[in-house]
Amino acid sequence: MPTRVLLRDVALHLNDRDEVAVALRPLPAGTLIDLGPGPGPGTEPLTLPADIPRSHKFALAAIAAGAQVHKYGQPIGRATAYIAAGEHVHSQNLGMDDTSRAHEFGTSRTELAVPSEPMPTFLGYPRADGRAGTRNFVGILTSVNCSATAANLIAEAFRGFALDEFENVDGVMALTHQSGCGLVPTSEGAQVLLRTLRGYAAHPNFGGLLVVGLGCEMVPVESLVTGYDLPTDTLVSTMNIQGEGGVRATVKEGIARIRAMLPELNKRTRIPISVSELVLGLNCGGSDGFSGITANPALGVASDLLVAYGATSVLAETPEVFGAEHLLTSRAVSPAVGQRLLDRIEWWQGYAKQGGGSLDNNPSPGNKAGGLTTILEKSLGAVAKAGQADLSAVYEYAERITERGLVFMDTPGYDPVSVTGIIAGGATVVCFTTGRGSVFGSKPTPSIKLATNSETFNRMPDDMDLNAGRIVDGTASLAEVGAEIFDLIIRVASGEQTVSEELGVGQEEFIPWQFGTVT
Amino acid sequence: MPTRVLLRDVALHLNDRDEVAVALRPLPAGTLIDLGPGPGPGTEPLTLPADIPRSHKFALAAIAAGAQVHKYGQPIGRATAYIAAGEHVHSQNLGMDDTSRAHEFGTSRTELAVPSEPMPTFLGYPRADGRAGTRNFVGILTSVNCSATAANLIAEAFRGFALDEFENVDGVMALTHQSGCGLVPTSEGAQVLLRTLRGYAAHPNFGGLLVVGLGCEMVPVESLVTGYDLPTDTLVSTMNIQGEGGVRATVKEGIARIRAMLPELNKRTRIPISVSELVLGLNCGGSDGFSGITANPALGVASDLLVAYGATSVLAETPEVFGAEHLLTSRAVSPAVGQRLLDRIEWWQGYAKQGGGSLDNNPSPGNKAGGLTTILEKSLGAVAKAGQADLSAVYEYAERITERGLVFMDTPGYDPVSVTGIIAGGATVVCFTTGRGSVFGSKPTPSIKLATNSETFNRMPDDMDLNAGRIVDGTASLAEVGAEIFDLIIRVASGEQTVSEELGVGQEEFIPWQFGTVT
Numbered sequence A, B: 001m002p003t004r005v006l007l008r009d010v011a012l013h014l015n016d017r018d019e020v021a022v023a024l025r026p027l028p029a030g031t032l033i034d035l036g037p038g039p040g041p042g043t044e045p046l047t048l049p050a051d052i053p054r055s056h057k058f059a060l061a062a063i064a065a066g067a068q069v070h071k072y073g074q075p076i077g078r079a080t081a082y083i084a085a086g087e088h089v090h091s092q093n094l095g096m097d098d099t100s101r102a103h104e105f106g107t108s109r110t111e112l113a114v115p116s117e118p119m120p121t122f123l124g125y126p127r128a129d130g131r132a133g134t135r136n137f138v139g140i141l142t143s144v145n146c147s148a149t150a151a152n153l154i155a156e157a158f159r160g161f162a163l164d165e166f167e168n169v170d171g172v173m174a175l176t177h178q179s180g181c182g183l184v185p186t187s188e189g190a191q192v193l194l195r196t197l198r199g200y201a202a203h204p205n206f207g208g209l210l211v212v213g214l215g216c217e218m219v220p221v222e223s224l225v226t227g228y229d230l231p232t233d234t235l236v237s238t239m240n241i242q243g244e245g246g247v248r249a250t251v252k253e254g255i256a257r258i259r260a261m262l263p264e265l266n267k268r269t270r271i272p273i274s275v276s277e278l279v280l281g282l283n284c285g286g287s288d289g290f291s292g293i294t295a296n297p298a299l300g301v302a303s304d305l306l307v308a309y310g311a312t313s314v315l316a317e318t319p320e321v322f323g324a325e326h327l328l329t330s331r332a333v334s335p336a337v338g339q340r341l342l343d344r345i346e347w348w349q350g351y352a353k354q355g356g357g358s359l360d361n362n363p364s365p366g367n368k369a370g371g372l373t374t375i376l377e378k379s380l381g382a383v384a385k386a387g388q389a390d391l392s393a394v395y396e397y398a399e400r401i402t403e404r405g406l407v408f409m410d411t412p413g414y415d416p417v418s419v420t421g422i423i424a425g426g427a428t429v430v431c432f433t434t435g436r437g438s439v440f441g442s443k444p445t446p447s448i449k450l451a452t453n454s455e456t457f458n459r460m461p462d463d464m465d466l467n468a469g470r471i472v473d474g475t476a477s478l479a480e481v482g483a484e485i486f487d488l489i490i491r492v493a494s495g496e497q498t499v500s501e502e503l504g505v506g507q508e509e510f511i512p513w514q515f516g517t518v519t
């Protein structure tokens, strides 16, 4: 006897215009699906000709070869073959839709509802340059990979109970990276590295900064902290291994210099600051078929709320919005902002081509296994993180963010590289959605991890902060989960530890975008 | 009264064929120099007609206009005017020799003297594939940056006294890297990463291997160790964070799996193995005006001795031999080997151009002030590390090295990236020359650091293994220091700790060459 089920119990039909539904659980071949009454593509029961994996799409009605296929009411590609009702819709029968999408500027702007409640506050660290920190870290910045081990050894001295008497200091972290030499100083790659290192040096979550170099590298340590706009209350010290007489002497001296900073840093205490001073970074990684229907739109609700209060929210991951950029340009506050986004997209097309690839094949094997077929489908789900707010500015990688509202930063999609750019720009809280189960962290800025489905949340309970999978389980609405995320952002900004901070994850995820020639 | 001195006390005559010597200290005009007995360009005392700066060249005999001038026994250019004995040889009378830059294959091959002593041995670990390890490490290989923190936490559990009962196990190290996702799997960049990770997985210095991934990355953990030629006695275990249920569970399970390997790995003991089984990697970093006359040629003496015994020595750093590649092709054992080098040089020209730069390795004003006149002379200083041996093979980055003798691997000059490629190819000892004072290390392969001058050696005593600066101080000859390096290589291969191993440097220097598009 074949199983007979109701569509709404086993799948999500996201928009009336959609020819496809998303399976909420594995549906075996032979399942009979009642489409139920009301609007929709048809009322005849479907029979699934083959197994449909969870979070994959199946057709609700026959689709002609060459026809556009919709999800979220938006085109996600074209059928590359005739698709029968009930059939699995994926790479074998759905391809990219290359018909150009018109880029309109500012034609879909949104007036966000101004919240009636008084402005909420978080407990943060006010900084001399007017920005607000959510943590009070000492950073050990390195100018070159040669000083990475020394920086790590210095940071290790402050682990365990070492900071117990300095309760207002959140930690000492090494910011090591793999470059700093073998670069042409004037090249774009070198400039991006410098901008990233300087952005971290000036970050409001660093109360103290020790810059450690070797001595003969491309980037002298002083160039990372002088002639650049660090908050005047950042305690700064610089040193070179060659000048100190080796690794051992550098580690000893570096520990002493940080120890000398701690009493002063410990005097800094959290005070109530308006949420309008928060800078939220948005990211996703290990996405699945649920990302775009649970965690991402719920995060979009929280982001819109922050923006309505006057805060800043940073969308990024250019390759993951590629193909859906027309949806962002139509939300741009000015043609110049919209054009800036298109310019970055164009830059990426050249960059991808130069690397022998193209931006069309972005869904990873993991994404595809999770049911995402085309870059457009993935992008539509990715952009949902940014809610409905207007786009007020577009920044280059690691550029200092100064505008309020929803802004875009041009970064790769690769998680640590993307978030490093956003934090260099000034993000003080990150929200990270994950379907397959990312274990991301990003010191000195806390990263809140939002699971897109309950299976992942329950399988990796130590690594997830919040379960947005309840939206498909039917135990919480999008609006409810969005409000929970907003509350969690405020608690984390005020000092509550995220799971990645508890686990000690976040130092390896400092990865400046590296491109250009290595010699 | 003019000063009267012996040539060998004030200058370095690097090769009998050389018309020039290099001043070891500033020599004032009027100095009388006794050339001394024995073979050489002449026995009449010289009078210097002008001041010779330290590390600059002067003529030992008259040189006709248009004649080739040699250093290291190799042509560095042609006299652009008549040069009298004792005259300063530099830009004013020495120019590029474009006629001799034709790429000839195998026209300058050298018969290395076969040592009369019996084959020396080192105490190494014989491996199932016939190769010989110099260390017995457990490696924690990561398929993607997402598992870096977990790998580090697992490795940390084996620090301190944790391995005391396993005296034949040299350590447990994490091989973390910043990539593994956001790459096009078929791109050259992804292939280079895979080749590097697989080269480390198969390295003879790893008796045990734990491969840790996240679970949704581009490179599945199994693909690093299966279908690939690991020694059959390498103990291998693979795991994914998503499969284990998070970071905490992964760390616990990873520690248990390595602990289970230790009793078996501890049964492996060092036995005498012929030095012909050693694979020596050559590198330099933070070079100065002495590099090409002290540490580099002394290392060349040791390299030639190893090659004469049938061992393998690996020259690399393509951008630093650029312009002198014809000197290597003329030493090639076959036209195919010579052509392979030229192909890699051509690839680099395109790579550098793509990055907006060029491989213009002409001597800089700083180089010229240091006494380097032509690009040939500069590159010869770098190539001096490889002695006089014939070139028996050319490898791509991280390719498995299978030929004996002197081979070349195409790598950038940037130290950690270059040495990572060489070790992926199978190097079991590295010799690293440094002028300014590098603090390089490279687990699981020991790196011996050779200072080019006494000032650096004395300033950073904890970071240098041997002082080749004694060659210019006049307290040791090139041949003597070369023999010391050879002996030190054997001792280190047999288990003696290098200074970087004592300091714990070498885990941050695992940096696979990253190029191509990051998405």
Ligand SMILES: [Ca+2]
Pocket: A175, A176, A177, A507, A508, A509, A510
């Ligand atoms: Ca790092």
Ligand SMILES: [Ca+2]
Pocket: A283, A284, A285, A317, A413, A414, A415, A418
């Ligand atoms: Ca991402």
Ligand SMILES: [Ca+2]
Pocket: B163, B164, B166, B167, B168, B169, B170, B171
């Ligand atoms: Ca031991």
Ligand SMILES: [Ca+2]
Pocket: B175, B176, B177, B507, B508, B509, B510
């Ligand atoms: Ca690493």
Ligand SMILES: [Ca+2]
Pocket: B283, B284, B285, B317, B413, B414, B415, B418
């Ligand atoms: Ca180098």
